[in-house]
Amino acid sequence: MRVQRCKGMRDLSPEEMKKFRLIEGAFRDSCLKWGYEEVKTPTLEYLHLFTSTGTLTPAMLGRVYSFLDWDGWSGERVVLRPDNTIPIARLYIDSMEEQKLAKLFYVSNAFIFEETGQKTRENWQCGAELMGVNGALADVELVMLAQEVLSKLGISKAELKLSHAGLIRAMLLELGLSPKERDEIFDRILDGDSKALSRVKPKGKEPKMALDSLLKLKGKSSGFLKNLRLQLSYNLPGLEKPLDDFINIVNLLEVLGCSYQIDITSSRGFEYYTGIIFQFFMGEEKIGGGGRYDLLIPLMGGKNIPASGFALYLDRLMNLIKPESSSQAKGQKILVRTKLDKPKAVKEGFSIASRLRQGGYVAQINLGVEGVAGFRWTLDVKEKAPQFILTDHKSGRSFKVQAWDKVLALLGEQGGDKDSTA
Amino acid sequence: MEIKIALPKGRLLGKTAALLDEAGWGLRGYYKDTRLYRLTSRRFSGLFLKVFQEKDVPIQVAVGNYDFGICGLDWVEELLVKYSSSALVKVKNLGYGAGVLYMVASRSAGVSTIEELKAKSGIIRIASEYPNLAESFASRYRLRQFSIFPLWGATEVYPPESADLALVPAGRGENFNYALAPLTEVLSFSAHLIANKSSWESKDVGDILATLYDSLDTYKEPANADKALMTEMTGGYDYGEVTGDTVWLALPDGHQQLPTAELLKKAGIEIDDYPSAIGNRRPTAKLAGVKIKVIRPQDMPLQVANGNFDLAITGRDWLMDHLYQFPSSPVRELLDLKMGRVKIVAVVSRDLPLGDINDLRRLAAERSVPLRVASEYVNIADKYARDNHLGMYRVIPTWGASEAFLPEDADLLIENTQTGRTIVKHNLKILATLFQSTACLIGSSLPSPNKAKRVNFIIETLRQTVEAI
Known part of the structure; x- marks a missing residue:
């Protein structure tokens, strides 16, 4: 029924x-x-x-x-x-x-x-x-x-x-x-x-x-x-x-x-x-x-x-x-991607997503079904260096980054205004 | 094309049978005290008729189990006043079985108009078999604080001690029992032909209705075919003195009267005129400070909860039904009287391939329509269906003769049985036994202290009697 x-x-x-x-x-x-x-x-x-x-x-x-x-x-x-x-x-x-x-x-x-x-x-x-x-x-x-x-x-x-x-x-x-x-x-x-x-x-x-x-x-x-x-x-x-x-x-x-x-x-x-x-x-x-x-x-x-x-x-x-x-300000949404079989990367992924949210961004962990549509950025989290690859879907450019504070700095430079939806 | 019609038992049966006879429908087995529930017509082969308690008829037609029905307008309005979007069409006033619903008070209460009543402070208690019409009355007359006591019957005996107002049916000009004074007419009614809305809009029944309409012209309401709305009780009634420490005892009407009277006699409590040949619902006992009313056992737990009675003899089935609905009610079983033993059982049609409740649960899950659970015990049935995860189900309240609902108008029945013979006779089988019920003495967990001595005397006397048996 x-x-x-x-x-x-x-x-x-x-x-x-x-x-x-x-x-x-x-x-x-x-x-x-x-x-x-x-x-x-x-x-x-x-x-x-x-x-x-x-x-x-x-x-x-x-x-x-x-x-x-x-x-x-x-x-x-x-x-x-x-x-x-x-x-x-x-x-x-x-x-x-x-x-x-x-x-x-x-x-x-x-x-x-x-x-x-x-x-x-x-x-x-x-x-x-x-x-x-x-x-x-x-x-x-x-x-x-x-x-x-x-x-x-x-x-x-x-x-x-x-x-x-x-x-x-x-x-x-x-x-x-x-x-x-x-x-x-x-x-x-x-x-x-x-x-x-x-x-x-x-x-x-x-x-x-x-x-x-x-x-x-x-x-x-x-x-x-x-x-x-x-x-x-x-x-x-x-x-x-x-x-x-x-x-x-x-x-x-x-x-x-x-x-x-x-x-x-x-x-x-x-x-x-x-x-x-x-x-x-x-x-x-x-x-x-x-x-x-x-x-x-x-x-x-x-x-x-x-x-x-x-x-x-x-x-x-x-x-x-x-x-x-009613529509919110254009989202500076970030999709954080890790691999399920790489526990260290998963841990790092949750940790950086949390820092991004504190920084005012909307950060979503990739659950395996999302496409990148609707996201300004994707952040791939690796187990080995370079640990982060940040892709700007607006410009099509990718950046290899070694530490999370650099990710935030880069987002600030490239993105300008932060998302207000959080 | 099959046309299904719900016909009334009880008060309207004789007059309805006479009309359908006049219309030449050729029904076999539609007469007073009939044991047949399912009827066919010799004249119209597509006709299937079933006999219901009158107040079940509008519900059965509204839910679409029956295309047409015959019942009093009082029961139609009782449904429509609360559920105005019911799929019910009033097709024709059949004219016979006329009566009036009166809002009455006791003459001894000293009120003769609603305005006088409203001027009094406190909660106004209204007792009725028509709780929806009573509630509608209360809001129409802007009663500020009121309680509606739904009843199974014996409404006329409630005022003035157990209710301030009662909504009761009576024939025009019939005498009121127990010195009741009508304050206002609430509804005048007579037998009506009603239809399910979608049946009425889609099925061609012209030839069947034509015979009915034609016969209405020549139909003469047979005198004394059915009993009056209010059975006359001869003689005046002496209410006697009621004080704050008067103990009110409720005794059952119906088939529990004889064993109850016998038990009380054994206990040395002699009751005068119980059971009563003249319908006296206020018998007396040689017990100082104790007053008695004879009411329906179904109504007793609610009445005791509200302090209208201090003690009552009813069945555990009705106590459980009450407590399942209202867990915070102060009513308690004080004493098992160990008589009137019945089992409360879950019953299904023998034609269904069901061995136990798990099979029924599976059946319910596979169906695309809700499971229909019919019972006089609405709250026991609801709890049973809930506890057994019957998924999407609907409880259909019935007013007796519930076994006739299976299989076409219900899937599961919660019913009491003494021997199980009736169940077998109707091609039904017991799926599970819920509990055993016997007659018991009930009272409140919050008894009035100034009545304690008398109440305890009755409890102790009965306890000793039951233990001696």
């Missing part, structure tokens, strides 16, 4: 891993420089972390990988983490709550079932969470951090779409809906039903006007938001606070020269969002997103700690970065 890969799971080939590490490297580098610290949470969590209102939408919950593990006699189900923010909030409550501010980042997978098995069910995310601080400045920092990473990767055309969960919630409240109806519509919006709001029949003239205006927000800028605030806040005071927050954020983004689109109907995401929702798109495809979730930590039993965060979707970014930005 042929071996089979588990349905909906993907392998990452050497080529793909180069892209993966490049993205991860760019992301880690930025986060560390912005003062964020890396964490990792376990793959398994208890299911109940994700079940209460204000965590995952029921549609997402219906697609988690949950099961009874070896400890499951109490009926307590575990889950392959379907999301990274909730586990990080759990970690924060668990062991970091005493420190006021936590700036954390992660590179991690998340598992969500997808019916066809055509798309991957294991998704890699690079994310950052900012816990312990409220306000527009924190949200804008996260947007700018995400944008820095994208532009480092050469993804300059990503579109930033903004929405506001607090504004949607306030609007649903003004529409005179029951708590159950409000939750259902909010979930539908988050699950990607962009028409969910426009189907609502508002009770009253003011709410109807406000709703129409909100739906028309698409593509408009802060000026429109300010006009709207003026127009609505007198009759619908509940909208005032979220509108102010929204305006503060877009004002800051404008000051920072960051272009954006406002689109209330596009707000896909998580039930835990309470404020700004920001999403990055390349064409139709979402490549990352985040938002503010001030109620999540208290809901999970922690203190009243505000927080926001974002994640970039590694799997999707991998399709967007260009091969030249």
Whole structure:
């Protein structure tokens, strides 16, 4: 029987891993420089972390990988983490709550079932969470951090779409809906039903006007938001606070020269969002997103700690970065050849390969199957003098060398720059 | 072209038999308490039919062992709610065997809506034969912390002491036993014709289905052909007082009732109304501070692990199945009751040239499809296949009458046997004996200290009785 890969799971080939590490490297580098610290949470969590209102939408919950593990006699189900923010909030409550501010980042997978098995069910995310601080400045920092990473990767055309969960919630409240109806519509919006709001029949003239205006927000800028605030806040005071927050954020983004689109109907995401929702798109495809979730930590039993965060979707970014930005600098690779039946030469071969690696070169011992293609140099190791023959495949020249330090010196003279892949 | 159809045993058998009779299929041996599993039709020569436990039918159709099946929509939804990509098509509502799945609580618990229940703190325990539908209910209603207790049966006796909620089937308007109050309807169901997706898309069965559809117009559901969903229990029930030191004892239903009652009698523990002629699952004993429920032996280890019962009389087979699944469970065998002796065996078809498990391993390695291991003991079967390196295998859970699965619907069976006669009768043979099982008294390794005196009294009394036999 042929071996089979588990349905909906993907392998990452050497080529793909180069892209993966490049993205991860760019992301880690930025986060560390912005003062964020890396964490990792376990793959398994208890299911109940994700079940209460204000965590995952029921549609997402219906697609988690949950099961009874070896400890499951109490009926307590575990889950392959379907999301990274909730586990990080759990970690924060668990062991970091005493420190006021936590700036954390992660590179991690998340598992969500997808019916066809055509798309991957294991998704890699690079994310950052900012816990312990409220306000527009924190949200804008996260947007700018995400944008820095994208532009480092050469993804300059990503579109930033903004929405506001607090504004949607306030609007649903003004529409005179029951708590159950409000939750259902909010979930539908988050699950990607962009028409969910426009189907609502508002009770009253003011709410109807406000709703129409909100739906028309698409593509408009802060000026429109300010006009709207003026127009609505007198009759619908509940909208005032979220509108102010929204305006503060877009004002800051404008000051920072960051272009954006406002689109209330596009707000896909998580039930835990309470404020700004920001999403990055390349064409139709979402490549990352985040938002503010001030109620999540208290809901999970922690203190009243505000927080926001974002994640970039590694799997999707991998399709967007260009091969030249992922290919490594031209290799100064050296193939070290010895003869198996000449133990002294083998010993010397391992020893010089190790010195070459310390010197910054990629040195591979010939295992008997490699050709010289792809190698700049071959180094033949003999038992008798001259012990080394170094061949430069670029120039076609060969050099007889007696000692390993001479080999290094020669490589330096002939090769110039060293390989950077090590 | 052969068409394979899975038919239900049990609750829907009488009404399904009447419909197929009306359709003129000419089936021999499809009647109540039939001992035949494989049927043919006098009218359609290409038809092969097999009789299954109703809840096995959707699984058999979904995996492609059968092209069509007839079963209640409740079991179809129980599969689909968890495995939505199952290759299953709902072809036709046959209308008969209607019922409703209700989420119920005990009237004595004082909750009448889900919202009231959610307002209570702590873990909400839901007991059901439909664990997937129960879980879906819990997430749909956003219950924060909940535990699902999957059951083999006797669900109605669990609330309020052993579960907060129970998901139970009942006919519309049927009375609820044990003063249960429905909080909400979860699903209304009736018998359905279902099809395997690829069979439905590729096989022409127009003439067979036509006879079925035609007869639906004239079909009258025979009254009292099958038993009601919830057997009525006459009279009210006095729950009595339950305190923190009340000891809960679980006694088995089914064929272990008589020997169990006899043993208890010998031990001087007289139980009133056990076995019960009226389906009473709460018999009483003249033991101060001890309360009794009669439940399925299969369900006992999990219930004891969770502290819903302190002591239970079940089989070692079910204890092992539980412990193989949950090695950290606190359930322990306290006493071997030395009755109800059976062997747990690995069984294959006599038509296969297999002498021992090594031959089976070789066969599994040569095949291009996974080995199918059928068993009521899912975890014992899984461990056996794992320990014996059966390579790529799939465990098919069954709900009884497992011997009928071989040879066409499974390759290996893990089953219990007393004499081995049933196995021989079905042209099967025993490949290996896994272990001996007898009835045993089980309890928790973490007993509640304030119950210790009463618990120890029962253990000691039974120990002396067993030793005297």
